[in-house]
Amino acid sequence: SAVISQKPSRDICQRGTSLTIQCQVDSQVTMMFWYRQQPGQSLTLIATANQGSEATYESGFVIDKFPISRPNLTFSTLTVSNMSPEDSSIYLCSVAQGPEAFFGQGTRLTVV
Amino acid sequence: GQQLNQSPQSMFIQEGEDVSMNCTSSSIFNTWLWYKQDPGEGPVLLIALYKAGELTSNGRLTAQFGITRKDSFLNISASIPSDVGIYFCAGEGGTSYGKLTFGQGTILTVHP
Numbered sequence: 058s059a060v061i062s063q064k065p066s067r068d069i070c071q072r073g074t075s076l077t078i079q080c081q082v083d084s085q086v087t088m089m090f091w092y093r094q095q096p097g098q099s100l101t102l103i104a105t106a107n108q109g110s111e112a113t114y115e116s117g118f119v120i121d122k123f124p125i126s127r128p129n130l131t132f133s134t135l136t137v138s139n140m141s142p143e144d145s146s147i148y149l150c151s152v153a154q155g156p157e158a159f160f161g162q163g164t165r166l167t168v169v
Numbered sequence: 170g171q172q173l174n175q176s177p178q179s180m181f182i183q184e185g186e187d188v189s190m191n192c193t194s195s196s197i198f199n200t201w202l203w204y205k206q207d208p209g210e211g212p213v214l215l216i217a218l219y220k221a222g223e224l225t226s227n228g229r230l231t232a233q234f235g236i237t238r239k240d241s242f243l244n245i246s247a248s249i250p251s252d253v254g255i256y257f258c259a260g261e262g263g264t265s266y267g268k269l270t271f272g273q274g275t276i277l278t279v280h281p
Contacts, residue, residue, distance in 0.1 A: 090267050099271040153267025156200040160211035
């Protein structure tokens with residue numbers, strides 16, 4: 058399975074600021090995915106990060122709030138913009154190898 | 170959109186007991202995946218199911234892909250304290266590998 062590393066693992070941020078989360082994979086993958094896990098909740102797909110094209114966002118998520126970069130086949134970033142306390146969540150990077158999907162350890166974000 | 174109903178929400182069992190949890194959906198899925206998430210970690214893939222009726226084991230874990238492709242169950246036999254965690258089912262609906270819909274999770278507590 059792919060080894061996925063996320064940075065930072067956690068952060069506490071002031072409202073109104075932005076945080077960029079990095080995701081590094083140990084092998085080249087076509088698509089990378091970003092999920093959000095709100096406190097005590099399940100995982101919800103934010104967007105699919107495509108290399109060479111704009112990310113594809115799920116309903117309820119917009120590029121202005123969650124801009125995504127995918128400069129190459131092993132790396133992606135997710136930015137949480139203009140944060141509010143409601144953005145406090147775990148943000149997870151994921152990759153698919155065939156039908157199986159693997160996750161990073163997550164970035165635990167607290168907005169104060 | 171697609172939704173998964175996972176039950177039970179939580180379970181409190183004695184060490185050595187068997188555990189069963191399941192997921193149902195109104196939509197068909199092409200792949201069913203079962204994950205375990207420990208505190209502060211990302212979900213770890215336990216079992217992947219690829220075709221209707223498939224029954225797959227991984228040590229003390231057994232999972233089945235329902236014949237209708239709208240349900241799946243996970244059994245854990247002879248539970249041990251390290252089985253404690255949150256178990257999630259996830260379905261992939263055929264649009265893209267890696268784009269998963271998650272169940273709400275089952276919180277498992279094992280008393281020694």
